[in-house]
Amino acid sequence: MTPRVTPPFRADHVGSLLRPPALRRAREDFAKSLISGEELGTAEDAAIREVVELQRAAGLRSATDGEFRRASWHMDFIHRLRGIGKSERKLRVTFHNADGDVEFTPAGLEVTGKIGLDDVVFGEHFAFLKSIVDPSVTPKQTIPSPSMVYYRGGRAAVDETVYPDLEEFYEDLAKAYAEEIAGLAALGCTYLQLDDTSLAYLNDPEQRAMVARMGGDPDKQHVRNIATMNAALRGRPAGVRVTTHLCRGNFRSSWVAEGGYDFVADALFSELDVDGYFLEFDDERSGGFEPLRLVPEGKYVVLGLVTTKRGELESVDSLRRRIDKAARYVDLGQLCLSPQCGFSSTEEGNDLTLDEQKAKLERVVETAALVWG
Template sequence: MTLNTVPPFRADHVGSLLRPAALLRAREDRSAGRISPEELRAAEDDAIRSVVAMQAEVGLRTATDGEFRRTSWHMDFIYQLGGIGQSDESIKVRFQNADGLIEFSTAALHVDSPVRLQKTIFADDFTFLREVAGDAVTPKLTIPSPSMVHYRGGPAALDPAVYPDEDQFWADLSEAYARQVAAVAQLGCRYLQLDDTSLAYLNDPNQRAELTARGDDAEHQHLRYIKQINTALAGRPDGLRVTTHMCRGNFKSSWAAEGGYDFVAEALFSELAVDGFFLEYDDPRSGSFAPLRFVPPGKQVVLGLVTTKRGALESKDDIKRRIDEAAKYVPLEQLCLSPQCGFSSTVDGNALSYDEQVAKLSLIVEIAAEVWGD
């Protein structure tokens, strides 16, 4: 099997990692005014140095900063786009797990002036990660996809005085993202991931019903999202590898949507202009591998077969059998392995320990070496 020399790698991971206790205390201290912003930044720096070293030690060829400077995987980015602010209203998202339902409330967003990129978002964060990673691992930057800006509020989030025509909103949003992509490439980013729950949520009939009720064209929304992501990536620099991660929600070991990738698969895999797809496949809720039949040659599929929602370690043989099943639909050389999602999509984290997290990442590296020799 040919060595994977560019991202995504045979053994990879989505991005967010469990925040260490010392960092959580520093965040609490900063919120209470007991430490300065500079002291919090120093605590984040220390935690990131440690977690990058961990990723290299387990044998991963890429590293993120664990999203340690963020409260949320997506809103910390979205609120930094010009023209987008917090609404007085809140959004309630219902998550579920084996024990029942939990509800997560967060501030809604409102687009009250033309969307634009005012500065390179996460520039200092990526620069620090790149310096810490050095030559040992490839630094990966994760940001929410353009779709997430729209999925959060839909047409109702747009001020009609600013955007009487939704097409202009999409044009401005894609342009802002195109500038962001070009800017992070100039900083030395060679591995960028667009995180997108919306394209997975749209497979769930209940989610589509909710969108229809608020005035969206739920049956065709994925086509618009694919088009706008492609527009944002159209001018990306040579040498920048881009992937997208699609899951059905990840908050305190719970999820928000269910269903296989069937509804979006043909358009998604054949049209989305990314180099690889991180896909959630850790339990029956994620559906079958059959939609992978639409993946064209040259695209990598990163199978999220190792769950981040529980600490119990998967069986190597079980994972290898599932890789074999997926290889019936897309060639083995186009497959990679990762956890199904991040370990801590919000600052809260999932219900497993640091050691369990490390064990899962190590398992992924070991299986990749045995399956692909990588």
């Protein structure tokens, strides 16, 4: 089978990677005012150079900066949009794992002004990444989907004196994202990923009940989110390949939601204007592959079969068997392989070692080569 020359690649990964000890120490020292912002930046640059080389050496065709300059995969971005500030009210999210529950309490957000874009968020991050990647590797930029702005607070977080009509809020949000996408493209970005937990969460009846409590329409929130994403992507510069990543929560090897993709699958695959979908399929919480029958020709599904929540390494045979099962519902040529999520959606990271992370990235590349050539 012909190797893919444009993203998503047969062997790919979601984005975030475990922070190395030296970077962790630098961030702690900066928080204690023991080093300057410039010194922290130098430490981040060094760590990113190393992790970009790790990805190249593993055989990956794409590379991210590991999200090493962020504390959180999404809130660092959202709080830089004009009109959105940090709320004194903490968000409270309960994550689950085999040993019990973990509480995640990041700063909330509040929309107190018209949403807009003052500069390209993470533009300087991407420019550095692009300057250091090998010519054979495509630099990939990850940003949270616009859906996450509403999903992190609902109607209560949007000042009604600023946006008495939520449709105006969604319109301004999409415009800001369109400017962001154009700005990244101007910096040379050809591979962009919109990370979106809402479209996976909404498969879970408990999450739909939460949306109702937030003032949304639980039966149509996914359609509203897709419409906002499409408005942001409409008119995107030629040559920019866009994927979205769906996940049910990823914090310290724990998760929030469960359920297959059935509830959102029709709109997700037929209406969302992206080139590919990174889908979580690492355990029974993700449901079966049956919804993939709705994927149209020309779109790609990156099967997240390698878990980032545990260090145990999946066998090549087990991965090939699961790829074969997925191929019963969508053509093998439309499939790719990756870990199911990032390894470190927040700076705390998941419960596995740097060596285990490296082995998993290499296993993705090894398996993809055997399946697709």
